[in-house]
Each structure stands twice: as structure tokens, then as C-alpha cells.
Amino acid sequence: MAFQAWLAECTRSPRKINKMLETNNLHKSFEGFKALTAIDFKLNEGERHAIIGPNGAGKTTFFNLITGHTQPSSGEIRYKGNLISGLKPYTIVKLGVARSFQRINIYPRMTVFQNVQVALIAQKNQHFRFFTKAHNLHKKETEDLLELVDLSEELEDIAGELAYGKQKQLELAISLAADPRLLLLDEPTAGMSPNETMESIQLINHIAETRSLTLLFTEHDMGVVFGIADRISVLHHGQILASGTPEAVRQDTEVRKVYLGEEIGNGPA
Amino acid sequence: MTDPMTRSTLMGCVATLVFLLSVPLFHSAYLIDVVTEILIYALFALSLNVIIGYSGNVSFGHAAYFAIGGYTNAILLTTYGWALVPSFVISILATISAAGIVAYFCTRLTDIYFAMLTLAFSMLVWAIAFKWRSATGGDDGFVGILIPDLIGDRTRFYYFTLILVTASVALLWSICHSAFGRTLVAVRENAVRAGFVGVNTRLMRWWAFVIAGTFAGIAGAIFGMFHRGMYVESAFWTQSATVLIMTLLGGMFSFFGPAIGAATLFILERITNEYTEYWPTVLGVVLLVILLFLPDGLSGLARRVHAFTTKNK
Numbered sequence: 001m002a003f004q005a006w007l008a009e010c011t012r013s014p015r016k017i018n019k020m021l022e023t024n025n026l027h028k029s030f031e032g033f034k035a036l037t038a039i040d041f042k043l044n045e046g047e048r049h050a051i052i053g054p055n056g057a058g059k060t061t062f063f064n065l066i067t068g069h070t071q072p073s074s075g076e077i078r079y080k081g082n083l084i085s086g087l088k089p090y091t092i093v094k095l096g097v098a099r100s101f102q103r104i105n106i107y108p109r110m111t112v113f114q115n116v117q118v119a120l121i122a123q124k125n126q127h128f129r130f131f132t133k134a135h136n137l138h139k140k141e142t143e144d145l146l147e148l149v150d151l152s153e154e155l156e157d158i159a160g161e162l163a164y165g166k167q168k169q170l171e172l173a174i175s176l177a178a179d180p181r182l183l184l185l186d187e188p189t190a191g192m193s194p195n196e197t198m199e200s201i202q203l204i205n206h207i208a209e210t211r212s213l214t215l216l217f218t219e220h221d222m223g224v225v226f227g228i229a230d231r232i233s234v235l236h237h238g239q240i241l242a243s244g245t246p247e248a249v250r251q252d253t254e255v256r257k258v259y260l261g262e263e264i265g266n267g268p269a
Numbered sequence: 270m271t272d273p274m275t276r277s278t279l280m281g282c283v284a285t286l287v288f289l290l291s292v293p294l295f296h297s298a299y300l301i302d303v304v305t306e307i308l309i310y311a312l313f314a315l316s317l318n319v320i321i322g323y324s325g326n327v328s329f330g331h332a333a334y335f336a337i338g339g340y341t342n343a344i345l346l347t348t349y350g351w352a353l354v355p356s357f358v359i360s361i362l363a364t365i366s367a368a369g370i371v372a373y374f375c376t377r378l379t380d381i382y383f384a385m386l387t388l389a390f391s392m393l394v395w396a397i398a399f400k401w402r403s404a405t406g407g408d409d410g411f412v413g414i415l416i417p418d419l420i421g422d423r424t425r426f427y428y429f430t431l432i433l434v435t436a437s438v439a440l441l442w443s444i445c446h447s448a449f450g451r452t453l454v455a456v457r458e459n460a461v462r463a464g465f466v467g468v469n470t471r472l473m474r475w476w477a478f479v480i481a482g483t484f485a486g487i488a489g490a491i492f493g494m495f496h497r498g499m500y501v502e503s504a505f506w507t508q509s510a511t512v513l514i515m516t517l518l519g520g521m522f523s524f525f526g527p528a529i530g531a532a533t534l535f536i537l538e539r540i541t542n543e544y545t546e547y548w549p550t551v552l553g554v555v556l557l558v559i560l561l562f563l564p565d566g567l568s569g570l571a572r573r574v575h576a577f578t579t580k581n582k
Contacts, residue, residue: 067465069461069465088464088469089464089465090464090465090466090467090468090469090470093464093465093466093467094467098465098466099465101462105459105461105462105465106459106462107454107455107458107459107462107463108458108459109458110454110455110458114451114454114455115455117451118451118452118454118455118463118466118468119466119467121448121451121452122452122463122466122467122468123466123467125467126448127448127449127452127468127473128449128472128476129447129448129449130443130444130447130449131443131444131447132447132448132449133443133446133447133448134446134447134448134450134451135446137448137451174462174466177466178465178466178467
């Protein structure tokens with residue numbers, strides 16, 4: 001089986017063999033506390049990969065390392081084969097890695113339109129244009145993105161006054177405005193109602209498909225995980241416990257031990 | 270900070286400009302002098318608001334750039350006998366350079382640390398102006414600035430000021446409403462998020478600081494010529510505090526707010542000084558009122574009144 005997989009890997013086009021994201025022996029500790037230990041992680045192009053694990057397992061830390069928000073204690077991170085550990089967030093975004101946040105992270109006093117527009121200005125490297133009028137800049141593109149996340153009605157609303165679920169969608173639109181190849185979503189449905197969650201799953205799948213994105217996301221809701229992911233990694237105490245297809249992870253005895261008593265994969269949806 | 274210019278703002282601008290153009294027609298030397306000085310302070314306050322309102326940092330040392338512009342222009346015009354245009358241009362370049370260097374250090378920090386560092390640098394500028402007697406006149410001030418005859422008389426100087434200030438404000442307006450300005454507001458609102466959409470937030474703040482310093486330098490250069498002298502008080506922290514209060518009084522979340530604040534505070538000071546010598550006490554009360562009742566200044570108050578009246582129609 002392993003041999004066959006290896007053979008399949010080798011016969012693919014060279015571009016395909018290139019990993020979208022790869023971490024080697026990645027460590028992160030905060031003042032002695034080991035948040036992440038020896039993470040060897042691989043993400044293929046086009047994959048929709050979920051990272052699950054209990055609170056404090058290191059999921060958000062892992063995201064922060066990949067996106068340059070914090071620097072690894074040791075080890076390396078490669079994006080499309082290039083070393084990105086040590087780069088600033090704004091440089092990593094430009095390479096094609098965008099993210100959303102677990103806690104809402106928008107520009108609260110700006111309008112919904114402006115929230116997305118700024119991301120487009122940055123994506124097109126226009127944020128040092130001192131005499132390009134901002135008004136109506138990238139109007140069409142901004143409105144298209146907001147339509148995609150179903151916020152067409154709220155263009156002129158103040159972002160901070162939107163309902164929680166809508167703010168989450170706005171976050172997604174901001175992340176997409178960066179035109180990523182790899183999109184990291186930190187708990188994309190946290191705090192949403194079951195209905196909103198269902199819609200979000202469809203939306204995320206739709207976006208990943210139409211934009212041929214590679215997706216890496218964390219999630220507590222197993223319904224969401226199994227609704228989107230084609231691969232799952234389990235993070236526990238800062239280490240990867242298991243990694244594989246949803247079916248394989250579900251069967252893994254180690255994983256079952258960690259989630260003692262919790263049924264994996266029988267969540268809603 | 271909505272754009273394009275709303276109709277009421279546009280009408281306000283036109284009305285203000287018409288008034289400003291007609292000020293010399295009243296044949297009051299006092300009025301011309303007061304309005305000239307208000308124009309200078311308005312530009313000074315508007316420039317500060319690029320840092321405060323748009324980039325979201327409080328500077329306690331904005332007088333430094335006002336003073337650098339003022340002193341450089343004074344020295345070049347008088348000590349070296351330069352013509353106005355080159356002197357003015359070099360003064361602006363000097364301000365830009367100083368602001369650029371200071372901004373390099375200040376933008377490493379945020380919040381109170383940023384504020385303290387701007388204060389420290391401005392005290393440095395003050396100390397230089399104070400101690401370098403041979404160049405600046407020290408605490409006697411730099412008196413007797415020579416200005417070209419063309420703008421030598423009161424009315425002409427007034428129009429000279431009006432043209433420069435109007436052009437500067439127009440330039441500031443377009444910068445604040447450009448792609449840069451929009452992104453700067455995003456940096457103020459959420460610097461972390463702005464970083465994750467690809468914005469080098471520190472560089473953005475650096476530019477904001479330099480732009481603010483530049484226009485403060487222009488204001489300072491005009492100020493020196495208007496008074497025919499530069500004095501160390503212009504570099505002192507109290508001057509930074511005054512312009513800060515002007516900005517807060519007018520409202521930092523509105524482009525023209527600080528100009529309104531400058532005019533209001535200046536007129537208030539003039540009136541107060543007619544009756545009592547306790548201007549600092551009055552200033553303290555003004556500050557209290559702003560902090561307690563007008564968190565977004567007079568322009569914020571106007572907006573709320575407007576919202577209230579339209580709602581009850």
C-alpha cells in the first residue's frame with residue numbers, strides 16, 4: 001500500500017509532487033512551555049485538511065507560525081518548497097497564504113465594503129498610492145466578494161455592528177480578497193448556529209472548489225470537519241497524534257484514547 | 270471620514286473659503302491677524318490628525334516639526350539671505366528628514382511608548398533651539414525674520430498664507446482619502462488584520478508620521494514669517510499639547526474637525542485673555558469637557574445633533 005502510494009506520487013507531474021506546505025521538525029515553546037513539538041506536517045495542493053484536537057493542543061499556535069505571526073523556536077516551514085519561516089505576515093500573504101481568525105478580526109468602525117476593499121488595495125500593492133482616490137476603488141471586485149459570502153445587503157453597514165455570523169463571513173471575504181492559494185481558517189464556524197454552520201460548510205466547499213484553493217482549517221465541530229476535510233490531522237499536547245483520511249483517523253486507537261468517550265464523526269451533519 | 274465629500278461638507282468648505290477670501294474687505298488689521306494665525310494653527314492641527322485620527326497613535330511632540338520648519342526657514346531667509354522659495358523648500362526638506370529619522374524609531378512602538386518617544390524627540394529639538402544661541406537666538410528667540418516685500422504687507426501676507434494653507438489642506442485631503450489613507454485607517458482599526466492582508470503596518474505608520482511632520486513644518490515656516498520671529502516656546506511640549514487639544518476638541522474622526530478645533534480654541538483663548546489672565550484654567554475646563562462629554566469632539570457633536578434632528582423629522 002505504502003509502495004503504491006509512493007509510486008503514485010512519483011508518477012504525478014513534478015508540480016504535484018511539490019508540497020503546498022511542509023513543516024520539518026517544527027518546535028515552538030513559550031517560556032518553557034512546549035506548545036508544539038517536532039511537527040512534521042505535509043499538505044498537498046488541493047487538499048482540504050482539518051486539524052483537530054482539544055483546546056490548548058496548539059492548533060492556533062501552528063497557524064500563527066505558518067502565517068508569520070510568531071516565529072518558530074526551531075525547525076522550518078516551507079511553502080511551495082520555499083522557506084517561509086522568519087518572514088513577516090505581510091510578506092507571507094503576498095506569497096499566497098491567507099488566514100481567518102478564531103476570534104473575529106475585522107476593522108470594526110469601517111463599513112463592510114471598506115473592510116474588503118482595503119484587502120484588495122493591499123493585494124494589488126496600492127497601499128502606498130497617495131493620490132489614487134479610494135472611493136469606488138475596486139468596487140466591482142469588492143461587491144463580488146461580498147456577494148459570494150452573502151453580504152450584498154450590508155455593504156454600507158458598519159462592520160462592528162453586524163451579527164456575529166455575518167462578521168465571520170466578512171472575515172472570510174477579507175481573507176479571500178488576498179487572493180490566496182492556501183487558505184487557513186481558524187474555527188470558521190465557531191459560535192454559529194447549526195443553520196449558519198450548514199451554510200458555511202457549503203460556502204467553504206464551494207469557494208475551495210471554484211477557486212481551486214488548498215484549505216487548512218481547525219474546527220471543534222466534527223460535523224464541519226467531516227463535511228469539508230479530505231484529510232485530518234490530530235494535534236494533542238503539541239504533537240501530531242495521527243494524520244490521514246477521515247476514515248483512517250476515525251479508526252485510530254490512539255485518537256480514540258484522546259477523545260475518550262467522545263464519538264468521532266457522529267456530530268451533527 | 271466618509272467620502273466623497275458630503276454635500277454639507279462641500280458647502281461648508283465653499284462658504285468658509287468665500288469668507289476667508291473676503292476677510293481683508295472688513296479693513297480690520299486685528300481680524301486679518303487673527304484669521305492668519307488661525308489658518309496656520311488649522312494646518313498644524315490637521316497635520317497632527319494624520320498621526321492621531323488616521324494612524325491611531327497619539328503624538329506628544331508634534332511641535333518639533335513646526336519648530337524645525339520655522340527655524341530653518343528663519344535662518345535661511347535672514348542669516349543667509351536666501352530667497353523665499355528655496356528657503357521654503359529646504360525648510361520643508363529639513364522637516365521631512367527630521368520626521369523621517371524620528372519616525373523610524375517611533376514607529377517601532379505603539380500607544381504610550383510611541384507618545385513618550387515623540388515627546389522625548391521634541392524635547393531634544395527644544396533643547397537645541399534653546400542652547401544653540403548663535404543660530405537660533407536661544408531663549409531670546411530668533412527675531413527680525415526678513416521676508417520679501419512682495420508679501421510684506423498684512424493683506425498680502427494674509428493671501429499668501431491662505432493660498433499655502435488651502436493648497437496644503439487640499440493635498441492632505443486627497444492623501445487622507447487615497448488608497449493610502451483608506452489603508453491607514455485599516456491599520457488604525459486593526460493593525461494585526463492589516464498585516465495579514467499584506468500591509469507593512471510599520472511602514473504605513475512611518476509615512477503617516479512623515480506626512481504629518483511635513484505639513485507641520487509648512488505651518489511652522491509660515492508662523493515664523495507671520496510673527497517675524499521664532500521662539501523656543503514653539504518647540505516646547507506645551508505647544509504640542511495645544512495642537513493636540515485643538516485636534517481633540519475639533520474631533521479626530523473627521524478630516525476637518527481639527528481645523529474647527531484650532532479656530533475654536535484660538536478664539537476662545539483671545540476672548541478669555543480679554544477678561545482674565547487665567548487662560549490655563551479655562552483650557553483645563555475645555556479639556557475636561559472634551560474628555561467627559563465630547564469624546565469625538567465638536568464634529569462628533571455636530572454629527573450626533575444632525576442624526577438626532579433628521580431622526581425626529
